[in-house]
Amino acid sequence: MHTIPTYSLKQLIIYFLKLGTWGFGGPVALVGYMHRDLVETKKWISEEDYKEGMALSQLAPGPLAAQLCIYIGYVHYRITGATVAGIAFVLPSFFMVLLIGWAYVSFGGLPWMQAIFYGVGAAVIGIIALSSYKLTTKSIGKDYWLWAIFLVLACFTFITEEENIWLILAAGVLIWFVKSPPSRNKKSVHLFSMPVLLQIPATVSSSGKLWQIAWFFTKAGAFVFGSGIAIVPFLYGGVVKEYQWLNEQQFVDAVAVAMITPGPVVITVGFIGYLVGGIWGACIAALATFIPCYVFTVLPAPYFKKYGKHPAIKAFVDGVTAAAIGAIAGAVLVLAKRNLVDVPTALIAITTIGILYTFKKIPEPLIILAASLTGIALKLLVLPS
Template identity: 60%
Template sequence: MNEKPKYTLRELILYFLKLGTIGFGGPVALVGYMYKDLVENKKWISDEEYKEGLALAQLAPGPLAAQLGIYVGYVHYNILGATLAGFAFITPSFLMVLLLGIIYQAYGGLVWIQSIFYGVSAAVIGIITLSSYKLTIKSIGKLNLSSFKEKWILWLFFTSVIVITYITEKEHILLFVAAGLVYMLIKARPYFKIAKTTNVLILISSGFWNYESSTLMKIAIFFTKAGAFVFGSGLAIVPFLHSGVVVENKWLTEQQFLDSVAIAMITPGPVVITVGFIGYLVNGVLGAITAALATFLPCYLFTIALAPFFKKIVNNKPVKAFVEGITAAVVGALVGSVIIIAKRSIVDVSTILIALASILSLIYIKKIQEPYIILIAAVLGVLIKLSF
C-alpha cells in the first residue's frame, strides 16, 4: 500500500464520479468495471490489491461495490482517499434519486404515474425474487442432498428466518447476530478477543439503539443500523428497510416502498442508494442526506478500520464462520420479505405475467439489465391501465 501511486487523487475522484454516474448493472457489474478499468486498463492498483479489497468487502458488512470503492481509495491515499472515493462514487446516484424523489412527491398522485408504477412494482417483485434465489445459491449453496448434509445448520437458519420474518413481518437483528455467533461457535470457536468483539456487537444491536428522538434522529439511527447488517448485495437491505420503514415506523406505504426499490434499479451506482429516495419522502432533503450518510457510515468505518490488517481478517476462521451464519439469516429475511411484499403487490393476472416475464428475461436474455426491464414494465403498466 506504500508504493508511489501512478495516478493523482484528482484522477481517482473523477473516475469514481464517472462510475457513479454511468455504472449500471448492480454490485457484480460495478466491481467488474473496477477490475477492468483500474487493474487491467489503467493499472492503478495490482491484481493482488484488488482481490484483497474484494475479500474484505465480502467479509465486512456494507454494500459490496461501495465498500470496494472505498478500499481502492484507501490503497494509496489512505483515509482521505477512501473518504473522497466513497463520496465521489455515491454522490451522482444520490443526486439522481433525490431529484426523482422530488418529482415523485410532486406528481405521484397523478394517474399516469400510478400506471407506470403498477407495471414497475410487478417487475421489481420478479427481479428481487430472482436475486433472492441467486443470493441463496451464492451464500449457502444449491438445495441438494450433499449441500444439505454439509451446511444443514445454515439451511436451518435460512428457513427459520424466512418463517419468522413472514409471520412477524419484522426483522430481528438479534436473531441475525445469534445465527452468526452460533455458527462461529460450532465451526470455529474463537479466542477471547473475538468473543469480546461479538459481545460489543450484541450490545450495539440491542439497547443502544432503542430510545425516542426526533424524526431526523430516528432516521439516522434506523439507517445506520440497517447499513451495519448488509452483506454483499445491496438488495440484502430490502428486508430491513421494509420492516422499519413500512411496518414499524409507517413512514411509507407498501406501494411507495416498492417504488423506492424500483427507483434504485433504474439509477446507476449502488442499489442501496434507494435510502436517499426513502429519506426524502420521509423528511425532505435533510432526511435524504441523513439516510444516505447513515447507511454508508458503517461500510466506511469498517473498511478504514480493517484495511490495515485485512490479511489476518481474511484468513480468520471464526470471523468467516460468523459472517456465514449472519449472511444465511439475512438472506432468509430477504426471502421472507419478498414473500410479504409479493403477497400485497401481485394483485391480478397482469402483475403475475409481468413478474414472470421479468424473471424469465433475466434468465434467458443474458445481456439484458434491470433498468431496461423496469422501463419496459413501466410502458406495459401505462398501456394496461389505459386499456381499462
C-alpha cells in the same frame, strides 16, 4: 496480507458511478451485481473478501448494498477507497430522487406513479428473485448446516416480515461452535461483540425540523439492520405516525420512488427529506442515514481483514453469510406477496426471470423500461380502475 490491486481507484469510482446509475432491483440485486461484476467477471475482489464484506454488512447497522460497496472500496484502497466508492454509489440516485421530489412538489403529486409501479414492482421481483437464487447457490454450496440456517432465516423473515440481527448472530455462533470450537481468544470475542454494542439505543431531544430530520434519519441509519425492507417500517413509524410529516399516500409514493430509481433502496430518505424540508432536508436526511453505516463499516473492517482467515472467524462468517442470504430470500418472498397482486403482475415477474435467465446480456434498465410501459398500458388502458 494486503494484496496488490489489479484495478485503479479511478476504475473503481467509475464502476460504482455506473452501478449507482443503472443498478436497479434493490439490495438483493445490487449485491448480486457486485458479485457478478467484481468477483466473477473482473476478478478485482476475491470470493473471501466478498463474503467477509457481506457478513460485516449484515452485522453492522445500515443499508446492505451501500455497506458492501464501502467495504469493497476499503479492501485495496482503505479509507480513501471506502469513501469515494460510497459517494460514487449513492450520488446518482440521490440526484434522481431530488429531481423526482421537485417534480412531485411542483406538479401536485405523480398521478402516473402507481401505473408505473404496477409494472416496475413486478419486474423488480423477478430481478431480485433471480439474483437471490444465484447468490444462494454460489455462497452456500452443499453444506447441510448452512442450508438449514438459510431455510430457518428465510421462513422467519417471510413470516414476521422483519430481519432479526440476533438470529443472524446466533447462526454465526452456531457454525463457529460446530466447525471450529472457540478458545479463549479475546480478540475474536471483541470482534463478535462489536455488532451487539452497536445496537445500544440512545435518545436526544431536539427542536426545529431540520434537527428532527437529522436525528430521526441518524437513528434510521444507525439502528436498522439489513436491506431496504427493514428500514421501510421504521421510516413509516417516524415520518407518518410520530412526526406526521407525510400522509399515507405520500409515503407509499416515496417507497415507489425508491423502487423505480436505481441504487440503494434507502435513497428514498432523500425524497422524504425533500418533501419535509426541501433541498436541505434531502441533504441532511441522506447524510444522516449514510454516515453511520459508513462509520460502522470502516471501523470494524481492519478486524475482518486481520483476523478474517482465522478458522473460528471463517466459520462465524460462513454462518452469518448463510443467515443473511436466507433473510434476503425471505425478504424477496415478502416483496413478492405485496407486489404480485394479480395475474398480470405475476406474469411480468415470471417473464422477467425467464428473459434474464435466458438472455444474460440484456441490461436490467431495459427490463425496467419495458415493465414501466407495460404497467402504464395495463393500468391506464387495459385495466382502468
